Amino acid sequence: MASENEDTEILESGEPVESALKSGMEQLVDKIDVPDQLEPVIALFGNHPWVKGLIVLLIFIVLAKVVEWIVMPLVRRLTSHTSTHIDDLIVQYLRSPLFWTLALIGIVASSSMMGIDESVRSTLVSFVISVLILLWMLFAVRISKLLLSEASRRAKPNAVVRPQTLPLFTNIAAITIIVFAVYFIFQSWHVDMTAWLASAGIAGIAIGFAAKDTLANLFSGVFIMADSPYKIGDYVVLDDGGGIRGKVTHIGIRSTRLLTRDDVEVTIPNSIMGNSKVVNESGGPHVKYRIRVAVGVAYSSDIDQVRDVLMSVARESETVCDQPESRVRFRAFGASSLDFELLCWVDNPELRGRVLDALNSAVYKRFLMEGIEIPFAKQDLYIKEMPDNAV
Structure with a gap:
């Protein structure tokens, strides 16, 4: 069994990260391979290697079942008394990885007792570590999604993680976890990633030049989701x-x-x-949208009457909001009319055309009833004299 001093020496000796990871994995395997506490129990069943291995495997499976059937329900019962549901889901997600972790550790420990060939055992250890990495990778992805969803649910309007940006951060977290998992899986099989990373960098540069428009759209999409x-x-x-x-x-x-x-x-x-x-048009403090009904009246019209009629039309419309309150503005002295504008709000910008049509129709009918003239442009042609040769 490796000591803590050896761990420190590995990191302080300036070795690459890959070597440190390999050494760490080997030390983990060595710790699994020495079930000293189980020797008295195993001795009761004889000294045959295969019998010892099967007994060790059985013990770890029983331990995994104890954790699954007894320990986890007790923990779940404790977390059920908390005010949040996150811990309940974490315990639920943790049940399967813990069971299979103990079972797979039992397989590695039993293989050391059976006297399996070292090359076969090394392959088995790499395979078990790869499966464990995949299991905990899935657990980490689910936990990250859960935490980010909860953060977006409780987010304030200007928070970084909110419902609009949740898919972006969920994908980034999942991709990051998967990349690290793939890296550690390669390390468990003692594959040098240096050449792979260099090739990926060169390929990334080539792809970047070839698909610059697509990448521009991708980066813009990320900024749109974030902003x-x-x-x-x-x-x-x-x-x-x-x-x-x-x-x-x-x-x-x-x-x-x-x-x-x-x-x-x-x-x-x-x-x-x-x-x-x-x-x-849906931005701002609320989704409501203001529409403008422009109308001109003759110069002889009573402007107070025009205001009252326009306000009456807005109040009688069922599609116009009571708040904010409608208003009338006298905008300009036009070439042939006094230009007014009725300003009112609707619940959604989608209603703009429909409400504008209804208000224009109502204003025209009310002006006819009230005798308010809506002028229109016209020209008078005066002939000063006829030409001498006119017929």
């Missing part, structure tokens, strides 16, 4: 894209999809979305 200028369900207007206006239906790593009012889906690369001026 969250808009979210799914928002109505946005892309000023640099021909005035495209639509509802955001999907935010991906490569592109963003908008559903226009014509029920046409438009897919826009994230590099364009990231470099364009995007007007989020």
